[in-house]
Amino acid sequence: MIRTRFAPSPTGYLHIGGLRTALYNFIFAKKNNGQFILRIEDTDQKRLVRGAAEKIIKSLNSFDINFDEGPNLNEKYGPYYQSKRLYIYHKYCCKLIENKSAYLCYVDDNQNLKPENNIDKSLSIINQQDTKSRFIVKFKVPSIKNFNTFDDLRGKVVFDLSLIDDFIIIKSDGFPTYHFANVVDDHLMKISHVIRGEEWLSSLPKHMLLYNSLEFNLPHFIHLPLLLNPDHSKLSKRQGDVDVDKFIEKGYLKSAVLNFIALLGWHPDNDREIFNILDLIENFSIPRIQKSGSVFDIKKLNWMNSEYIKSMDLDTLFEVSQEFFKKEIDIKNTTKLGKAINFFKQRSSTLLELNDSILPFYSEPNNLKEEVLTYVNEKKSQDILKFYLKSLSIIECFDIELSDRLIKDIAEKFNVKGKEIFFPLRGVLYGSLNGPDLFTIIDILGLDESKRRIEQYIK
RNA sequence: GGCCCGUUCGUCUAGUGGUUAGGACCCAGGGUUUUCAUCUCUGUAACAGGAGUUCGAUUCUCCUACGGGCUACCA
Structure with missing residues (x-):
């Protein structure tokens, strides 16, 4: 019988390196139909932090790294607190x-x-x-x-x-x-x-x-080889986050974090990179663990997290995003929110970023950034805004073809490039120069709200 | 300082004597999108150094260098 354990010292939060150690122990045990045990090593009374053990257990469970034996669970060889x-x-x-x-x-x-x-x-x-x-x-x-x-x-x-x-x-x-x-x-x-x-x-x-x-x-x-800072020293707080909860707070998905750290020191015998925990259990093997330390590269985590967000279905994404939604976001109007999420799930690396991108559809772009306002107030921009508003007013059904035709008309009529049309319009509608295409913005905002937002900035 | 471990693109890595040294992230460029992003294509970029062993070393051995860990009545 294969039995592994994770034995943290309750001196603080679960560290990203600790999570990886726990993960390897867990998937190795599960791969071999074995058991994974959690033991709390609280032999240093001076460094003990109250509530830390519970916190670590909670974090572990939230990542679906569940132990078969441990404090308050199948205490076959207990107690599982060393102090006892x-x-x-x-x-x-x-x-x-x-x-x-x-x-x-x-x-x-x-x-x-x-x-x-x-x-x-x-x-x-x-x-x-x-x-x-x-x-x-x-x-x-x-x-x-x-x-x-x-x-x-x-x-x-x-x-x-x-x-x-x-x-x-x-x-x-x-x-x-x-x-x-x-x-x-x-x-x-x-x-x-x-x-x-x-x-x-x-x-x-x-x-x-x-x-x-x-x-x-x-x-x-x-x-196991150590997890390293970008300067190759042992991974520490000084050069970024190490507390696993911080990653979750920043909008990283647990599955992506697990996938990412699994690959820091372990590699399958092919080029596959996306693994959920079941895949990890299936593919894991000790001889393929690396011997040298690995640098924790946040950029690759960002990429991996964005891959996970992209592959999620709308309902699941909605579910996990809930806690990131700011109060301005009307979650009852699922059509609008669905459209917004659907658009940005293709281009967000974290849930926090996704939420930030959605927010402009809900909050008034009433204090535009200096660079946006400058652009909006230019004479040419104002003319375009007026014309666009007028055009929207006589439209009954706004669709993508209409949107494109309108842009072509404006380009011709005012003899301007696309950028000069997009910037002022997106500025007043979405609050920034860059972002979604006009059709997407108006489609999400709705015709009335769009007209209202443009009107506001016409002098 | 001593002991131990390690060393393939900037980063994560594939590779177990014969490969144009492969993939991914990052970065750069092209295409698509009348912006940006997405998407897509392409490119830059590595075997730490030196001795052996061998017909042949990224791969095996030794030395050096460098990096890291440990050297507590901390884990």
Whole structure:
């Protein structure tokens, strides 16, 4: 049985890199009919942020990355909060002390450490029989020159253990460190594949040592390449958004975000680029994961998001756009809104952009930008506006042919180019020089509203 | 500094000894649209460097350079 896990530390929001790690774990498990587990690694009480775990779980679920086991769900190997598993870590810690793989140290007020050589004494202290002693427990790293570790992607990785100091497994507050809790839990939760970020590769020897001393079977280890800023440093907030919720707020579709990050470090054996989560599950494979870090290129995300918007049917697009609609937009008039969305879905890279493009059909273009107003107020523009308005007044049914003919007439009559017709008209009708063609604008606005808007700017 | 990992167009990548080194994003140009965008066509652009191994290296080995990660009672 393939079992993977995502084990975030509840110190903030779900990071885009974390989302990718979760995604890989999830699709790998699902591809193999396995299970995906969520565990909260809250062993650092100082960095804990209230509500962060819930927030992360919510984000994950909203992306349809659903876990089979985790907090409040099929707690078969629970609890799934490490802070609730302290007694378990203590038990395994005792095992390590008993087999001399670890030793207890007293900590004095000056942070000085003094080892306790007596095993029974150490055990009784850990078992709370001596509550006065402040202590930590350290793992004794053997001095092995060539210690082999294995990563499914990179193969054998050799470390010189004489360069690694004994490391703490139980802190003085009684909580385990990541290294220790992680190994104990992955074993107890029967994790078969540990898929995590590359920043953990250097602690792999510590983990393997722990597995050995605890007499646990080793899982597979897969260290994912890092996500990078454009300057190739580790992806961080300083150079753009990393919080997944920020992407959603900006109008990126979850499916597009998932698709995009899936391809950052993984690639199928062909040139296909569009994958929904089911496609990812079907096609994913570990050997095709990249070994080098990948730069998060927002431009490609924009393109991918626009592809997703284009391919959506109107109803779905309407549905997901709802929360982006400004209050001016009349969602009851579905004909008008439908026309507007239909036009702009071909040319928006985010939902926010789509909404911005639609807004001019609903809000008065009463304070036109300087450049637009200047154009509109020119004598030639005013003449065209007047003529166009007059023409619209005698029209009963406005269609695309009529629209084209009208433009040709004006071009001839005033001896002007298309641009000189479009700019003033689009300016007063849509509020900017560039945008949809005149027919589309008038068709969406309606004849009456169009006439009203033109009239407003005629002097 | 030490240890570890990595290195194909600007970016994401295909490629597992013999390819005109392919695709996508970006960018540039053409066409369509009497504007812009969409759409479409075309183009620019890469094997970090040096030694080996081999008839032949992007591909295998080593060295160097560069980049990144780790080096906490943080994960």
